[in-house]
Structures are given as C-alpha cells and as structure tokens.
Amino acid sequence: MRRISSTLTVLAAAGLLALTVPGPASATNGFLRIGGVVHNHPLGCYEVVQLSTVLNFTDVPVRIHNVPGCQGSVVQILPPGLAAQVPGTHSILVEDPLGPVG
Template structure:
C-alpha cells in the first residue's frame, strides 16, 4: 500500500510540473507589428531595418528594441503590451 501511495504522489507531482512549465516556454500571444508587417504569436529576434521603425506590441509580453541587428547592442526601448513606439533600433526581441 505504501508503494502505491508513493507512486501516486510521484505521478501527481510530475503531472503538475508538466502542466505548469510549458506556459513559460511558449512565444508571446498576440501580434507584434513591425513597420506594418504582423507577426502572430511572435518569439525571438526580428529585424526592423536601418531606418526609423514603427513597433506595435499587441502581445502579452514586453518587446525589447536593440540598437544593433540580431538583437545585440544596447536596449534602446522597451515596448509594453498594448503600446506602440517609433524606434531607431535595428531589431526587436520578444519572448
């Protein structure tokens, strides 16, 4: 009887972890619009080009605008969910 309780406890713990962890690994939910081009449920780094960019963050995550391509360099701005900004950055990162 003790083995069954131990095994059942381990299964319940594993199931709880399996249900709790995946949410943090998935991409943002919503749309990230960069210069009029939408990216549904974005995740990762997006190039904005060398000119001034319009970033519209319609997701549930923060969007980080970097000074250099490939999301390197300094963070120029952080765009909150539901907001838009003009940016001089070269790339945008969103989780």
C-alpha cells in the same frame, strides 16, 4: 488632440489583447506589427530595416536593441499595448513568457 489619439490607440490595443485567442504555450499571445508587417505569436529576434512604427499587441514587454541581431544595448522596453517609432538598423527581442529564448 494628440493626447486623445494616443489614449484611444492604447485603449484599442487593450481591447485587441482582451480578444486575442491563446496561442501555443511556447509563444506569446497576440501579435507584433513592425512597419505594417504583422507577426502572429512572435518569438525571437526581429530586424527593423528602416524607420518603422512598432506596435506591441502581445502579452509581454519587448526589448528594442540598438543594433541588428538583438545584440548591443537595450534602448527601450516596449510594454504590451503600446507603440514606438524605431530607427532602422535596430532589432526587437520577444522572449518566451515561460522561459528563455532558444
């Protein structure tokens, strides 16, 4: 049952990505949801202050760092359309698909 639920979540995410309206050229398409807070067309570093489910509904993979400020080691790369549990004191980097952040 859990496997079916995970499959349905991924399919729903893919459907949402297909329906996403393109955003500005300097940001990602879609949204990033961290613990229930939605960030539309995310770009840059986002702090995870407590254990949270992170949903990547963007068109780029995001990097999960083991410390705040998107410093330290990358502990996971979360591809588009997937979700992960992320501990507090971590951070998430969303890079511009057209070039480096900054």
